[in-house]
Amino acid sequence: MQASSTPLTHRFLLAAREAEIEALKQLAVGCQQAILTGRLIHELQRERGISNVFLASGGECFARQHPEQVARSRVAEQAFRQGVAALMPGTGSAPAGMRLCNCIAAVLLQLEELDLLRAQVQQQQLEAATLTCWLSELIARLLAIIFELADSCGDPELTRALVATFNFIQGKEYAGQERAWGAIGFAAGRFEAEQLERLINLQDAQQRSFDTFTCYAEAEPLALWHELQAMPEQAELLRLRGMLSRLQPKDEVPMPLSELWYELATCRIDRMQQLEAHLEQRLLQKSRDKTAAAEAELRHHRQQLNTLIEAAAQRTAPVNLTPMAELLSSPGHEGGGLNDTVYDLLLTQARHLEQVQKELELARSALDERKQIERAKGLLMQFHGLSEEQAYHQMRQQAMQANIRLVDLAARLIAACDGLGKT
Structure with missing residues (x-):
C-alpha cells in the first residue's frame, strides 16, 4: 500500500508554526x-x-x-x-x-x-x-x-x-x-x-x-x-x-x-x-x-515537506500502522515513507510544545506566588479593615514567626477564608 499525507494535513502542520509566529508577534x-x-x-x-x-x-x-x-x-x-x-x-x-x-x-x-x-x-x-x-x-x-x-x-x-x-x-x-x-x-x-x-x-x-x-x-x-x-x-x-x-x-x-x-x-x-x-x-x-527563529523554522518545515512530497512521488512505501501515541512517545522509528517523515515533523513539534510548557510553568512560578500573596493581602484588608501596607506587614510578621515562606502563609490564609465561606 502507498502512504501519502493529504495537503490538508500539511497545511495544519505548518499552521501550528504559523500560530506560534502570530502569538510571538502579539507578545x-x-x-x-x-x-x-x-x-x-x-x-x-x-x-x-x-x-x-x-x-x-x-x-x-x-x-x-x-x-x-x-x-x-x-x-x-x-x-x-x-x-x-x-x-x-x-x-x-x-x-x-x-x-x-x-x-x-x-x-x-x-x-x-x-x-x-x-x-x-x-x-x-x-x-x-x-x-x-x-x-x-x-x-x-x-x-x-x-x-x-x-x-x-x-x-x-x-x-x-x-x-x-x-x-x-x-x-x-x-x-x-x-x-x-x-x-x-x-x-x-x-x-x-x-x-x-x-x-x-x-x-x-x-x-x-x-x-x-x-x-x-x-x-x-x-x-x-x-x-x-x-x-x-x-x-x-x-x-x-x-x-x-x-x-x-x-x-x-x-x-x-x-x-x-x-x-x-x-x-x-x-x-x-x-x-x-x-x-x-x-x-x-x-x-x-x-x-525570527520561528519564521526560519517555518521556512525549513515548508522546504522539508516540499522535498518529501517530491520524493514520495518517485517511490512507493508501506503505510505506517504504528499507533500515533506510540510514535509520539518513542525516541525514533524506522520508515522512509512520506507519512513517516510527516510524523517526524509532528513529533518534533509535539516535543517542542511539551518542553515549552514545562519551562513556562517554571517561569510563571513568581507570578503565581504574587497572585497568592495579593489575594491574601486583599482578604486581610477586607475582613480586618487594614491598609495595604498594614496587611503586608502583618503577613510578613506571621510568616517569620511561623518560619514559613510568605506565599505559604498566603495559601493558608486563603484556604482558611475559603473554609469559612463554606460553613
Missing part, C-alpha cells in the same frame, strides 16, 4: 507596551518627587523643574495611550484579556484627573502626602498592566524576562515611594510613627522585589545590579536609613537633610532607570529573535 506588541508603561511610571515617579519638594518648600524649590517634568510626563502618557490602543480587542494586533482591559481602563480613568491635580500642585493647594498617595495609586495600577502582560505571556524565555522586568520596576517604585515619604519627613523636621513604619515596610518590599528580580535576571543585568549596589551613594543612603531606624516618633531631624536624602535617593533611582532601559532593550531583542 512583541505586549512587550512594547510593558516598556511604554515602565517609561510612564518612571516619569510619574520623577514628577512625584519633584512635586513633593515643590510643595514642601512652598514653591521655592523646583519651581522651574516642576513644569518641565510635567511636560515629560505628558509625552510619556501620550506614548502610553497610543500603545494601549493596539491592545484593544478587535484591532487584530494583540488581543487583551478581561483583566488587562480592566487595568487599562482604571489607569485611563485616573489619568483624566491628573491635570486637575497638577493645577492644585502649581497653586500650592495640595498636601504632599495626598499627592504621594494619589500618584502611588496610579503607578500601582500601571504596574498591574505590566503584571497582566507578563501573566498572559506564553513563551517561557519572554516570561522570565517580563518577570525580571516587572519585579525590577516594582522595586524601583518602592524606592520612589521611600524617596517621597522620606523627603516629606525630613522637610517637616520630624517623622510620625506611621511614616517611620511605612519607610521600613517600603525597604522590605524593595528587597522582596529585587530578590525576585535576581532570580530571573540574566548575567548581564545582574552584573549591572551589583555595580549599582556598590556605588558610594548607596552606602550614604544606607547610613541615612540607619539614622531613621533609630529615630523615635517626632524626634527632631535636621531639615537640610531633606535635600541630601532626595539627592541620594534620586541618584540611586536614576541608576535603576539605566538598568531598566537595559532590561527593556533585552526584552525587545528577545521578542524579535524569537519571532
Whole structure:
C-alpha cells in the first residue's frame, strides 16, 4: 500500500508554526507596551518627587523643574495611550484579556484627573502626602498592566524576562515611594510613627522585589545590579536609613537633610532607570529573535515537506500502522515513507510544545506566588479593615514567626477564608 499525507494535513502542520509566529508577534506588541508603561511610571515617579519638594518648600524649590517634568510626563502618557490602543480587542494586533482591559481602563480613568491635580500642585493647594498617595495609586495600577502582560505571556524565555522586568520596576517604585515619604519627613523636621513604619515596610518590599528580580535576571543585568549596589551613594543612603531606624516618633531631624536624602535617593533611582532601559532593550531583542527563529523554522518545515512530497512521488512505501501515541512517545522509528517523515515533523513539534510548557510553568512560578500573596493581602484588608501596607506587614510578621515562606502563609490564609465561606 502507498502512504501519502493529504495537503490538508500539511497545511495544519505548518499552521501550528504559523500560530506560534502570530502569538510571538502579539507578545512583541505586549512587550512594547510593558516598556511604554515602565517609561510612564518612571516619569510619574520623577514628577512625584519633584512635586513633593515643590510643595514642601512652598514653591521655592523646583519651581522651574516642576513644569518641565510635567511636560515629560505628558509625552510619556501620550506614548502610553497610543500603545494601549493596539491592545484593544478587535484591532487584530494583540488581543487583551478581561483583566488587562480592566487595568487599562482604571489607569485611563485616573489619568483624566491628573491635570486637575497638577493645577492644585502649581497653586500650592495640595498636601504632599495626598499627592504621594494619589500618584502611588496610579503607578500601582500601571504596574498591574505590566503584571497582566507578563501573566498572559506564553513563551517561557519572554516570561522570565517580563518577570525580571516587572519585579525590577516594582522595586524601583518602592524606592520612589521611600524617596517621597522620606523627603516629606525630613522637610517637616520630624517623622510620625506611621511614616517611620511605612519607610521600613517600603525597604522590605524593595528587597522582596529585587530578590525576585535576581532570580530571573540574566548575567548581564545582574552584573549591572551589583555595580549599582556598590556605588558610594548607596552606602550614604544606607547610613541615612540607619539614622531613621533609630529615630523615635517626632524626634527632631535636621531639615537640610531633606535635600541630601532626595539627592541620594534620586541618584540611586536614576541608576535603576539605566538598568531598566537595559532590561527593556533585552526584552525587545528577545521578542524579535524569537519571532525570527520561528519564521526560519517555518521556512525549513515548508522546504522539508516540499522535498518529501517530491520524493514520495518517485517511490512507493508501506503505510505506517504504528499507533500515533506510540510514535509520539518513542525516541525514533524506522520508515522512509512520506507519512513517516510527516510524523517526524509532528513529533518534533509535539516535543517542542511539551518542553515549552514545562519551562513556562517554571517561569510563571513568581507570578503565581504574587497572585497568592495579593489575594491574601486583599482578604486581610477586607475582613480586618487594614491598609495595604498594614496587611503586608502583618503577613510578613506571621510568616517569620511561623518560619514559613510568605506565599505559604498566603495559601493558608486563603484556604482558611475559603473554609469559612463554606460553613
